[in-house]
Amino acid sequence: MKAFDVVVAKDANEALALLAAHGARAKLLAGGTDLLVDLKSAAQVPDVVVDISRATDLAGIELTEHGLRIGALATHTAVMRSPLIQEYFPALVDASHTVGAVQTRNLGTLAGNLITCVPSMDGGPPLLALEAIVTLALSAGRREVPLGEFFVGPRKTVLKPDEMLLDIVIPRKNLGKPTAFLKFGLRKGQALALVNVAASAWIDPKRQVFVEPRIALGAVAPTVIRARQAEAWLEGRPATPESMAEAGRIAAGEAKPISDFRASAGYRRDLIQVLTARALAQAAAQAASKRKETSR
Template sequence: MKPFGYVAAKDSEHAVALLAEYGKGAKVLAGGTDLLADLKFSPHPPPDVVVDISRAADLKGIALTDAGLRLGAMVTHSEIVHSPLIAEAAPALAEAAVVIGAVQTRNLGTIGGNLITCVPSMDSGPTLLALDARVTVLGPRGRREMPLSELFVGPRRTSLAFDEILIEIVVPKQNLHKPAAFQKFGLRKGQALALVNAAASFWAPDGVFTEPRIALGAVAPTVIRAPKAEAYLTGRPVSEEAMAEAGRIAATEAKPITDFRASAEYRRDLVAVLVKRALAGAFGRVTPNQKDLAS
């Protein structure tokens, strides 16, 4: 590893000031599970300085606010797994967090870092997309808020300027307790990158798909939604046949590649299966009276 400078930020405002001071030669250190690997093994030159945000208290914490369920960017995957608030209001987030890496990775890795790394196979992105999550970023020009989907630009590319940081993720208040589920398929049960992952959410008043959301990972340059599959479900009675057809439609919306881990055709088959399973998992969280209406 080649030498580089190091400075610790006191809070998010200080972090932004440091990024503005050091410019494009600076890199942000959160949990470090991705950055440290890049520093050791990347063929690219190291940063001039690493700005450590791990001590910034205003980037931490899980809380219910007037806007919804707030997760600070420095919240770790383990904190998500063990949070009573998330277990009550958005358990699918914990389903995704618990399959990220090994326990050591989950103890250090952060939700913000996972999103900012912006790899297509990230496990945190699909469920947050399926719950219409929004993010807030901070820079020298102030704060700006956007849908999570607008954060993703391409593989390892976000819409953040070099002097901006992600400070929080919010699941909107109206989507708390929305039935949702996450599915992942890898080459082994643990510590595996997803060949495909998928998340789904919907309300089911009177046993009818309402506001369905389907999100996919590892099948396009970024995590994506499947709008055609969502449109197919909207207003239909909840049934296994509708879930299966939505999976088949979502597979046509995916844009997977063939690589050494799997073929594009195999990934499309996985999309169809995992979307159906995610929808079924979400339906398993629908309240009992809604299930009776859908039977």
């Protein structure tokens, strides 16, 4: 690696002051599983790496008045082990579990997964299907950005050079919303997604219809995307295999998959159709089993 300085920031304020001072010449280091790989092959490295990996105020997963807050430093392992996430969002456990392997999950953060912003990220779809909001901060102030607006393109987000992500918040209205995440890769371990899909939905218990279905697709467009036409079509429709299959067909038409060495565009479209229908079915099944539990 080319030489750079490392400065340890013990909290978010210190990190923001360092970013304000160094701007684009600084880079934040949290989990490091993407940054260090990039720096090893980079022609130009930043002057300063601001190490936030031990900034205690950025860690933690907790319930707040706004919803479930996942701190910027929460690793994939922390997500998998969080009792709150296990209870309210098992789909997030599934997604983090498919990222890399144990060693990279112990280091890498969910927030870093979003910030690196590769189209096949596994953390993106469930968070997008749960309408997560990210809190971004400059030394001058904060802004809240819906996750869908955070992604700009492959490896590109709205984050400014001197801005940092503080936390990810899943809004309170979606606490416990039935959600499923499915990924199709070429291997079971350490594989990037050919397609990954997350679906969240409430089911109206009386009419057995979808309410607020949300479908997010990964690896099939420049960023993780919502399948909004499929969502709109599904709203108020009965939770039947036929309607889920049709939503899958519509979602496949909304995506813009590419052909590459991993899979052809046509194969990816087929996968979207099948995985979307399956994810919806799993979300509906979760809704049904939750109802049973509460009526017991």
